[in-house]
Amino acid sequence: MSAAHQLVVLIDPVARRIDGESVRIAKDVLCAGAQAKICWPQGPEEFARALARRGGRRTVVVGDDQALLRTVTLLHRERELDRGALALVPVGAADSLRLARSLGVPMGAVAAARAVLEGAGRRLDLLVDDCDQVVLGALRVPALGPVRARSASPLGAGSGSAGWGPTGSGPAGWGSTVWGTARSLVRTLVRAPAPVAATVAHRLRVEADGVLLSDLDQPVAGVSVASVNGLAQVEVRGCAGESARASARAVTISGPVGGFRYGADAVVGGPVRTRTWTALAGAWELVLPT
Structure with missing residues (x-):
């Protein structure tokens, strides 16, 4: 059986906590289509150990951008990035999957898991700094x-009608017209301009x-x-x-x-x-x- 159909699936604990249902679906699809060893690391050290013991299996990460970045960084530091293709099933909040989306990984547990089973490896560039940290995007x-930047109001932020007294102050009927009109006029005149970059x-x-x-x-x-x-x-x-x-x-x-x-x-x-x-x-x- 080829490495593409022998998988080690590393399920990030953050993904389990955020969207356990997507994790379950991804696991079921992967196990139905390949011989998959499922790993449930509880922290960075367990994650690193599971990755080191992957053998000749293809590595599949179930998690967000941080989980993918952690995997690539570990493999780079061990000089093992050339040992085979990685795969990702993105699970997490939308703003934590921007990198995965930009790399072309399908969004959604089913589509991404099927891509793991049916897709092909593509060589990608990266940046590495002088502290051996990688940049994928x-x-x-x-x-x-x-x-x-926002210009401050001459009356102070959030002053509104403060200092103008209650609406009914003054002679009967007068406060609700003259004072109300005056307040509206002043608020218009001193309103802070819209924020500018x-x-x-x-x-x-x-x-x-x-x-x-x-x-x-x-x-x-x-x-x-x-x-x-x-x-x-x-x-x-x-x-x-x-x-x-x-x-x-x-x-x-x-x-x-x-x-x-x-x-x-x-x-x-x-x-x-x-x-x-x-x-x-x-x-x-x-x-x-x-």
Whole structure:
């Protein structure tokens, strides 16, 4: 029997807790179509041990992006990514499956489990940093999204009708007309404007294969890096909307004394003073629908 029909199925405990029914369905479909060894690791150490004992079986992860990332990172550090294709049955909240969706993994337990049984392995690139941490999707610096700025009301946030007294104050019938109209007019005049996007400048030095794209004296809005066609595609976005792009095997980003934070897949890293990411072409294999 081929490795594609001998499976070791690692079921992430988070997936069991969030959606036990999808886990059960995936397990039933996989067991019906292949010889499957089901593993129920209770934590990272048990997960690593089960992965190390997989033998010649194809590894199937039932879980979210974090579970997939954990698996690829462990295999990379053991230098075993080339020992066969991985497969994923995505189970979790929608915002925890963005990476899986971007990689082309079917959403839904039945469709994903059938793809495990009937699909084919596809070689994919990744980025690896100088601490041996992998990036399967996108890398962003800084890690946080754009800051929203709001102008303060002259009367203070949430003042509303505070300080204006009760509606019925003043002569009978007068408070409900004159004072009500005045309050409405003032609220209209002092209402805070709608939130506007504020461009936040960051001091970053960016080098692509030794070529300087930006230095610490040139504030930028952000940097993004992804591995495409075996190379790191880097974009440095300027504060005025301009951008610089390059393709390189390695990208080094340095920050100010306090360091910088970065978002890699679903993980926030840092702060670090400097970090280098290297693109590895076709470094791992993922089973996807044919």
